Amino acid sequence: VQDPSVQIHAAPETPQGYGSMKRKEDARFVRGRGHYVDDIVLPGMLHGAVLRSPLAHARIVSIDTSAAEAHPKVHAVITGETLAGLGLAWMPTLSYDTQAVLATDKVRFQGQEVAFVVADDKYSARDALALIDVEYEPLTPVIDAKTALDRGSPVVRDDKEGKTDNHIFDWESGDSAATDKVFAEAEAAEDQVVVTADVLYPRVHPAPLETCGALADMDPVTGKLTLWTTTQAPHAHRTLYAMVAGLPEHKIRVVSPDIGGGFGNKVGIYPGYVCAIVASIVTGKPVKWMEDRSENLMSTSFARDYHMRGEVAVTKDGRIRAVRVDVLADHGAFNATAQPTKFPAGFFGVFTGSYDLEAAHCAVTGVYTNKASGGVAYACSFRITEAVYLIERLVDIVAHDLEMDPAELRMKNLLHADQFPYQSATGWVYDSGDYPHTLQVALDKAGYQELRAEQAERRRRHEAGERVDLLGIGLSFFTEAVGAGPRREMDILGLGMADGADLRVHPTGKAVLGISAQTQGQGHETTFAQIVAAELGMSPDDIEVVHGDTDLTPFGLGTYGSRSTPVSGAATAMVARKVRERARIVAAAMLEVSADDLEWNDGRWQVAGDPEASKTIAEIALAAHSSLELPEGVEGHLDASCVYNPPNLTYPCGAYVAVVDVDPRTGTVNVRRFIAVDDCGVRINPMIVEGQVHGGLADGVGMALMQGIAFDLDGNCLGGSMMDYLLPTSLECPSWELGETVTPSPHHPIGAKGIGESATVGSPPAIVNAVVDALGPYGVRHADMPLTPAAVWSAAQGRPLRT
Ligand code: CDP
Numbered sequence: 001v002q003d004p005s006v007q008i009h010a011a012p013e014t015p016q017g018y019g020s021m022k023r024k025e026d027a028r029f030v031r032g033r034g035h036y037v038d039d040i041v042l043p044g045m046l047h048g049a050v051l052r053s054p055l056a057h058a059r060i061v062s063i064d065t066s067a068a069e070a071h072p073k074v075h076a077v078i079t080g081e082t083l084a085g086l087g088l089a090w091m092p093t094l095s096y097d098t099q100a101v102l103a104t105d106k107v108r109f110q111g112q113e114v115a116f117v118v119a120d121d122k123y124s125a126r127d128a129l130a131l132i133d134v135e136y137e138p139l140t141p142v143i144d145a146k147t148a149l150d151r152g153s154p155v156v157r158d159d160k161e162g163k164t165d166n167h168i169f170d171w172e173s174g175d176s177a178a179t180d181k182v183f184a185e186a187e188a189a190e191d192q193v194v195v196t197a198d199v200l201y202p203r204v205h206p207a208p209l210e211t212c213g214a215l216a217d218m219d220p221v222t223g224k225l226t227l228w229t230t231t232q233a234p235h236a237h238r239t240l241y242a243m244v245a246g247l248p249e250h251k252i253r254v255v256s257p258d259i260g261g262g263f264g265n266k267v268g269i270y271p272g273y274v275c276a277i278v279a280s281i282v283t284g285k286p287v288k289w290m291e292d293r294s295e296n297l298m299s300t301s302f303a304r305d306y307h308m309r310g311e312v313a314v315t316k317d318g319r320i321r322a323v324r325v326d327v328l329a330d331h332g333a334f335n336a337t338a339q340p341t342k343f344p345a346g347f348f349g350v351f352t353g354s355y356d357l358e359a360a361h362c363a364v365t366g367v368y369t370n371k372a373s374g375g376v377a378y379a380c381s382f383r384i385t386e387a388v389y390l391i392e393r394l395v396d397i398v399a400h401d402l403e404m405d406p407a408e409l410r411m412k413n414l415l416h417a418d419q420f421p422y423q424s425a426t427g428w429v430y431d432s433g434d435y436p437h438t439l440q441v442a443l444d445k446a447g448y449q450e451l452r453a454e455q456a457e458r459r460r461r462h463e464a465g466e467r468v469d470l471l472g473i474g475l476s477f478f479t480e481a482v483g484a485g486p487r488r489e490m491d492i493l494g495l496g497m498a499d500g501a502d503l504r505v506h507p508t509g510k511a512v513l514g515i516s517a518q519t520q521g522q523g524h525e526t527t528f529a530q531i532v533a534a535e536l537g538m539s540p541d542d543i544e545v546v547h548g549d550t551d552l553t554p555f556g557l558g559t560y561g562s563r564s565t566p567v568s569g570a571a572t573a574m575v576a577r578k579v580r581e582r583a584r585i586v587a588a589a590m591l592e593v594s595a596d597d598l599e600w601n602d603g604r605w606q607v608a609g610d611p612e613a614s615k616t617i618a619e620i621a622l623a624a625h626s627s628l629e630l631p632e633g634v635e636g637h638l639d640a641s642c643v644y645n646p647p648n649l650t651y652p653c654g655a656y657v658a659v660v661d662v663d664p665r666t667g668t669v670n671v672r673r674f675i676a677v678d679d680c681g682v683r684i685n686p687m688i689v690e691g692q693v694h695g696g697l698a699d700g701v702g703m704a705l706m707q708g709i710a711f712d713l714d715g716n717c718l719g720g721s722m723m724d725y726l727l728p729t730s731l732e733c734p735s736w737e738l739g740e741t742v743t744p745s746p747h748h749p750i751g752a753k754g755i756g757e758s759a760t761v762g763s764p765p766a767i768v769n770a771v772v773d774a775l776g777p778y779g780v781r782h783a784d785m786p787l788t789p790a791a792v793w794s795a796a797q798g799r800p801l802r803t
Contacts, residue, residue, distance in 0.1 A: 056715020210260025233558025483566025516556020537603020700763025
């Protein structure tokens with residue numbers, strides 16, 4: 001619970017401590033001194049490797065491990081049967097489903113974990129995999145989500161008693177009756193239309209630079225398990241291990257050292273982690289398991305795979321009245337996605353976007369297929385990426401059908417500043433924003449009218465038969481909902497989503513901040529130190545941020561969904577304010593005045609009206625540890641802790657403009673310019689914010705133009721290497737043009753909103769809108785991602801590719 005004695009107040013105008021500064025953690029990263037899971041070596045450490053299924057759907061007839069066990073360097077071979085004996089063959093997922101740790105009855109996707117070999121070194125472990133003989137009886141796989149619910153479709157999850165189909169969940173949001181009413185009116189009225197489109201967000205993968213892995217060390221003497229692992233949520237993982245394995249939680253230490261990117265890929269618990277733990281218990285030695293690139297791409301959680309039908313009721317002069325959406329979500333063989341319990345389709349409910357609608361409704365159905373578990377929130381706050389993509393494509397399709405300018409259509413429908421706080425038609429309360437202003441800043445920066453004039457000129461030359469690239473201009477306006485979340489509404493597996501922070505100020509005036517968030521490269525060691533520095537008048541260099549070790553940090557649910565700054569950042573500001581209030585009492589004793597006579601000014605406590613009589617935090621810290629007489633009941637020292645339960649999510653927004661050149665003869669797309677105006681409230685470190693935006697924009701180029709993981713009819717994964725699954729490089733990216741507007745979050749202690757994922761959310765629709773816009777002379781209304789040259793060329797021929 002929040003400490004009621006700590007006042008939340010609006011962000012200071014120019015807080016001391018905020019501003020661009022180089023990342024403190026880069027001192028080790030740029031010198032190659034980062035310390036990742038695979039860098040850790042323990043005495044006597046063994047290595048594990050996973051045997052994976054070559055088939056997408058098959059019954060396991062037998063597993064013969066004798067040859068592997070006879071390998072001179074092999075210490076153990078663990079199968080589903082071994083785990084079943086320990087009650088660990090299946091584990092709970094973060095969505096109240098179950099997932100096979102090692103397959104016992106059958107395999108359900110290509111790449112599923114079947115056996116785990118433990119050997120002296122990783123090469124021997126991998127060699128021994130080839131000695132395991134598994135007999136499979138192939139079954140027909142379920143690959144197409146659209147037919148997964150058909151009568152007679154093979155049942156993927158026949159391990160579940162009584163299960164006769166591939167249905168996972170039905171979820172809806174909004175008011176169905178009110179929405180249908182608006183649609184009925186629109187269909188009947190002369191001056192209104194209903195615009196419909198089928199939009200696919202294809203299956204993509206977060207593909208972090210560092211793959212997933214774990215090093216487990218069960219100390220047989222103390223009974224303490226230490227697990228160094230690639231997790232975005234060390235505390236949540238520890239609690240789950242305690243629940244599943246029955247180990248006491250205080251006997252488990254989860255350490256998440258430097259992490260080479262997460263993007264949602266490292267939120268869940270993978271079978272390899274559990275196998276490493278079991279292997280350490282079985283062998284009595286530390287056991288390390290690190291997956292390779294193909295294992296990461298083929299078997300860890302995927303994202304998206306949302307098949308969406310959207311309908312918009314709109315007046316012919318462009319007033320959007322209602323949106324109705326039907327979604328089929330392919331969650332693969334195990335529903336392992338991490339999202340708050342009440343939201344099986346995540347925050348897809350924000351599909352109403354940034355617009356003032358009379359009514360809205362969506363229905364989402366989740367299905368099992370024979371693919372690796374899907375539904376991971378890849379760099380997005382629980383399905384917001386899909387929601388934003390859908391609404392921003394729909395708005396452009398409306399503009400196309402009504403022959404309106406997409407910027408004008410957006411301006412006509414965007415929420416206005418005076419409507420905040422705004423309750424959306426699906427019940428979300430947007431905290432703050434000035435959307436028309438943000439869009440106008442982006443349009444001005446882009447030189448929108450000049451671009452339209454150039455586009456007209458190109459089209460004229462194209463129609464005259466000249467070989468010119470066509471120019472496309474694509475807009476997107478997004479609202480994110482980040483900072484999950486208020487405990488009354490949000491939990492993951494029953495764990496509330498509040499975050500702790502503790503702050504210790506040493507006698508010599510330096511401080512250590514412990515947070516539950518876990519950085520994966522976002523710069524928390526710098527920005528969180530800046531928050532404390534701003535609150536206490538210190539230098540960020542004097543504050544050490546500790547994270548990623550459950551023995552050293554307070555409980556919290558970790559870093560994903562851009563929740564660090566909205567939740568842990570808020571906890572940090574609050575705990576610093578607690579320390580500041582303690583410091584006030586000590587300063588009053590030092591200055592021999594009443595605490596009421598002190599005011600916080602210029603980073604120090606000073607006697608009102610007497611700037612000479614003041615004390616800095618460093619001076620106060622020393623006194624707090626000294627023999628100074630303090631008032632009755634006041635403890636010494638300057639340490640504090642707090643738990644922050646956010647009252648609401650924060651709602652960053654942004655207006656993006658993509659400018660592309662498309663060669664209609666080859667389908668090649670060149671992103672010429674990209675203008676991104678983001679509003680994430682108060683920026684703690686603008687340079688880090690810009691870095692976050694750069695990364696997300698590059699992600700967007702990848703998803704819009706290059707990426708998509710397809711499967712053949714047998715369920716073979718066609719994106720299992722980086723020869724097939726392409727990552728964008730600087731060659732595909734323009735020099736980003738960034739801008740900002742600032743509307744502080746009214747409920748966040750420092751007015752900050754999250755930024756980490758905004759650009760990944762906002763950029764794909766802008767790029768797709770731009771490509772479709774460029775193909776205007778070919779009458780293209782929509783084409784699905786990824787817009788590879790083949791897809792663009794086919795769309796121009798009037799035969800869009802279907803994934
Ligand atoms: O949860 P995650 O760290 O991925 O996302 P975030 O909270 O949006 O923060 C990403 C990075 O940007 C962190 O270092 C933040 O402290 C920083 N940031 C900032 O400087 N100002 C903001 N208003 C938001 C984030």
